[in-house]
Amino acid sequence: MPVRQPSISMLYTVHELTRQIKHKIQDDSALSGISVRGEISNFTHHTSGHMYFTLKDEHSQLNCVMFRSANAQLKFRPERGLGVICNGDITVYEVRGVYQMMVRGMQPDGVGALYQAFEQLKKELSERGFFDEAIKKPLPPFPQTVGIITSQTGAVLHDILNVIRRRFPAVRIVLAPTRVQGEGAAAEIAHAIRQMNRSALAESIDVMIVARGGGSIEELWAFNEPEVARAVFESRIPIVSAVGHETDVTICDFVADLRAPTPSAAAELVVPDQEQIRQQIEGLREKLDYEIRRTIEACRNRTKDLERGVVHPKDRIDQFRQYIDELSRQMHTTVAHRMELHRKDLSMLGATLHALSPLNHLQRGYSIVQRVPDRSVVTTISDVSMDSDLQIRVTDGRIGCRVHKITEGWNDQED
Amino acid sequence: MIRRINYMSESEDITFEDALKQLEEIVHELDESELTLDNALAKFETGVALSRLCHRQLDDAEMRIEQLIEDDCEGGAEVRTEQMMLD
Numbered sequence: 145m146p147v148r149q150p151s152i153s154m155l156y157t158v159h160e161l162t163r164q165i166k167h168k169i170q171d172d173s174a175l176s177g178i179s180v181r182g183e184i185s186n187f188t189h190h191t192s193g194h195m196y197f198t199l200k201d202e203h204s205q206l207n208c209v210m211f212r213s214a215n216a217q218l219k220f221r222p223e224r225g226l227g228v229i230c231n232g233d234i235t236v237y238e239v240r241g242v243y244q245m246m247v248r249g250m251q252p253d254g255v256g257a258l259y260q261a262f263e264q265l266k267k268e269l270s271e272r273g274f275f276d277e278a279i280k281k282p283l284p285p286f287p288q289t290v291g292i293i294t295s296q297t298g299a300v301l302h303d304i305l306n307v308i309r310r311r312f313p314a315v316r317i318v319l320a321p322t323r324v325q326g327e328g329a330a331a332e333i334a335h336a337i338r339q340m341n342r343s344a345l346a347e348s349i350d351v352m353i354v355a356r357g358g359g360s361i362e363e364l365w366a367f368n369e370p371e372v373a374r375a376v377f378e379s380r381i382p383i384v385s386a387v388g389h390e391t392d393v394t395i396c397d398f399v400a401d402l403r404a405p406t407p408s409a410a411a412e413l414v415v416p417d418q419e420q421i422r423q424q425i426e427g428l429r430e431k432l433d434y435e436i437r438r439t440i441e442a443c444r445n446r447t448k449d450l451e452r453g454v455v456h457p458k459d460r461i462d463q464f465r466q467y468i469d470e471l472s473r474q475m476h477t478t479v480a481h482r483m484e485l486h487r488k489d490l491s492m493l494g495a496t497l498h499a500l501s502p503l504n505h506l507q508r509g510y511s512i513v514q515r516v517p518d519r520s521v522v523t524t525i526s527d528v529s530m531d532s533d534l535q536i537r538v539t540d541g542r543i544g545c546r547v548h549k550i551t552e553g554w555n556d557q558e559d
Numbered sequence: 560m561i562r563r564i565n566y567m568s569e570s571e572d573i574t575f576e577d578a579l580k581q582l583e584e585i586v587h588e589l590d591e592s593e594l595t596l597d598n599a600l601a602k603f604e605t606g607v608a609l610s611r612l613c614h615r616q617l618d619d620a621e622m623r624i625e626q627l628i629e630d631d632c633e634g635g636a637e638v639r640t641e642q643m644m645l646d
């Protein structure tokens with residue numbers, strides 16, 4: 145008990161006074177269960193897990209502590225400069241004799257806590273390259289096995305399965321049922337993604353769908369948790385994320401290799417449309433028919449060309465025949481021409497011959513004397529003998545005569 | 560585990576995707592290169608068989624659904640799948 149002395153006011157020990165003040169403050173209902181608005185400064189997240197910071201406005205400061213048990217519930221990360229509203233009680237920390245606020249809950253001031261958390265995680269993961277387009281894995285064109293991570297109950301799974309069955313039933317589905325909202329959902333989803341990636345399965349699972357139907361931001365929150373983001377990021381299997389409605393965007397959507405506006409749309413992105421494939425096959429089949437017909441036609445034409453080459457001799461024989469005829473004609477013409485020439489020559493020669501004919505001489509009075517019977521022409525007296533018969537040829541006949549005199553020389557006087 | 564289609568009634572297995580890819584290649588080859596008639600006919604036959612197989616694969620296909628099962632065993636959980644019926 146404090147010692148009362150009349151001349152001076154009450155004398156406390158430091159500890160006694162501090163406790164007095166502490167009780168005074170803590171008993172004041174106006175200072176407990178209160179909310180304070182301010183901006184965080186001097187923020188420290190101690191290794192013990194407790195948070196120490198100062199709330200301030202332009203005039204004043206308030207020391208705050210938020211124990212680990214309380215801050216574990218926070219969806220967002222408090223940081224310097226952040227405007228917040230803290231709920232709690234004013235207490236006194238006796239060791240240092242300071243009053244402080246024991247913070248039990250905290251909301252970002254102005255925007256919702258979840259929104260704040262979402263923006264923070266989005267920024268952080270973006271900086272760490274979780275959303276980089278370059279690392280997005282392409283989807284296989286014809287998956288044989290599709291992994292689905294969603295709630296086993298509810299319309300989402302049925303929607304996905306219906307779309308796949310209708311579009312491309314030639315697939316195997318591996319379902320990993322998880323909770324998709326509430327405490328522990330994020331851990332289950334992350335775990336399922338990792339299990340799908342386990343070596344034994346990963347080789348056969350070609351693509352995964354992580355899906356959830358529409359809901360409030362709180363209901364979709366599991367898909368904004370860092371552990372889901374990390375599992376999606378680390379997955380070797382391409383992931384299509386379809387969480388909520390078209391307007392809902394989650395961290396999972398950003399990290400996934402492809403975002404689908406709805407679970408049904410995710411199924412459409414994952415499997416091809418068999419009608420389209422059938423048409424494609426039909427198109428290829430028609431092309432195949434066309435090509436083989438074209439090839440056969442080309443071969444036929446080539447064969448025809450070659451045939452033409454082979455058949456040519458016959459044609460050439462005809463050609464030769466014709467050529468021979470032509471040559472023959474030419475030959476005939478030439479020969480006839482020559483004959484004509486010769487004929488002309490001949491008649492000329494005939495004329496000459498005629499001119500030179502001995503008959504001409506006969507007309508001029510000469511005659512030819514021939515021996516009988518050998519008809520050799522007598523040109524000299526030695527050709528005849530006495531009493532031999534001779535024949536004299538004149539223009540119009542022959543005269544037979546006998547040699548009765550032979551005289552040498554041309555002296556007529558002796559007759 | 561991977562579903563395959565039987566090809567040309569021989570033991571060679573081929574996936575739907577590969578069958579389609581081969582079909583495309585054959586059409587391309589027939590289109591682009593001057594093949595001998597024998598070769599072209601052989602390719603054509605293969606192509607026709609492949610297109611039939613692709614169709615049959617789609618016709619016969621029935622979606623199979625399995626569920627991921629974790630068995631706790633020594634050295635951690637073992638993951639396997641189990642046939643599953645919905646509805």
